[in-house]
Amino acid sequence: xxxxxxxPAALSVPEGxxxxxxxxxxxxxxxxxQWFRQDPGKGLTSLLLIQSSQRExxxxxxxxxxxxxxxxxxxxxxxxQPGDSAxxxxxxxxxxxxxxxxxxxxxxxxxx
Amino acid sequence: GAVVSxxxxxxxxxSGTSVKIECRSLDFQATTMFWYRQFPKQSLMLMATSNEGxxxxxxxxxxxxxxxxxxxxxxxxxxxxxxxxxxxxxxxICSAETSGTYNEQFFGPGTRLTVL
Numbered sequence: 001x002x003x004x005x006x007x008p009a010a011l012s013v014p015e016g017x018x019x020x021x022x023x024x025x026x027x028x029x030x031x032x033x034q035w036f037r038q039d040p041g042k043g044l045t046s047l048l049l050i051q052s053s054q055r056e057x058x059x060x061x062x063x064x065x066x067x068x069x070x071x072x073x074x075x076x077x078x079x080x081q082p083g084d085s086a087x088x089x090x091x092x093x094x095x096x097x098x099x100x101x102x103x104x105x106x107x108x109x110x111x112x
Numbered sequence: 113g114a115v116v117s118x119x120x121x122x123x124x125x126x127s128g129t130s131v132k133i134e135c136r137s138l139d140f141q142a143t144t145m146f147w148y149r150q151f152p153k154q155s156l157m158l159m160a161t162s163n164e165g166x167x168x169x170x171x172x173x174x175x176x177x178x179x180x181x182x183x184x185x186x187x188x189x190x191x192x193x194x195x196x197x198x199x200x201x202x203x204x205i206c207s208a209e210t211s212g213t214y215n216e217q218f219f220g221p222g223t224r225l226t227v228l
Contacts, residue, residue, distance in 0.1 A: 034217070098215060
């Protein structure tokens with residue numbers, strides 16, 4: 001059974017800092033991995049999707065990497081801003097069943 | 113990106129009533145939609161996979177007679193919580209999967225259900 005863990009559970013940084021969020025998964029036979037952002041009481045916004053054959057994806061200040069063999073992904077946020085404050089979730093798509101298994105999330109707060 | 117809507121965004125009902133939640137893919141067709149449940153400060157738990165024109169596939173522990181799912185068209189799936197009780201109060205989120213080489217899921221804004 002696929003299990004996804006995210007570290008740290010919560011993170012507070014001052015504005016302007018670069019930061020890294022970590023995601024690990026137990027079954028390396030994944031189809032793809034997605035990073036999402038969730039604001040309080042809201043749905044999920046897809047940030048980046050990395051296919052199993054890819055090593056990284058970039059979108060603006062965000063860069064996600066994938067090391068499938070070691071079961072790890074990182075989300076790098078450059079020059080953090082208060083508007084980046086949210087919960088960040090990673091999810092892995094395992095096999096062909098189209099199911100996403102979600103991590104426990106990292107609550108990020110960027111302070112002024 | 114693809115847009116998924118949910119209606120209603122918030123519902124409060126009395127115990128014993130049934131509540132229907134709609135999930136629509138607005139600018140793409142989705143043969144597969146998913147329903148998730150999220151408790152406060154917890155991650156999303158998949159409840160069921162909804163396929164257009166066929167019966168939904170429920171995850172272990174999810175009562176199919178309690179949570180009725182209908183996927184009548186390529187753009188609409190509904191979740192009906194039957195005879196709702198306070199323990200059914202939760203945040204329900206749907207997603208729709210794009211077809212093609214990259215199966216990416218796009219999520220709706222969620223529905224907050226409160227059962228009194």
